[in-house]
Amino acid sequence: MIQGYTEEFVSRMKDYAVIGLSPAQIAERMGLSGEERQRFIRDASDEEHPLGKEYARSAMNHMEDIDAALNMAAVRGDAKALRLEFELRHKDRVDELKRKLFDI
Secondary structure (H helix, E strand, O other): OOOHHHHHHHHHHHHHHHHHOOHHHHHOOOOHHHHHHHHHHHHHOOOHHHHEEEEEEEHHHHHHHHHHHHHHHHHOOOOOHHHHHHHHHHHHHHHHHHHHHHHH
């Protein structure tokens, strides 16, 4: 359990993160307001906070699901999916090279 948050709350937050919602969107869906909303958004956005770690882990599942769906469409021969997959892989390689060469 994460201090200040119930297991049910964290579970709901993770469900929303898996579908790609930002912390602010999750706060809206969960009906948070005032200081409670600010605290949640701060904690979920902080990669060092336990709630932020759970949010990031769940959000990564969203990206993996998208990658898998795109890959499946490309394997089936969907031309748009093939092109998008190629463009995304190329962008990933360029971004990695920028990080290595220029620390960007």
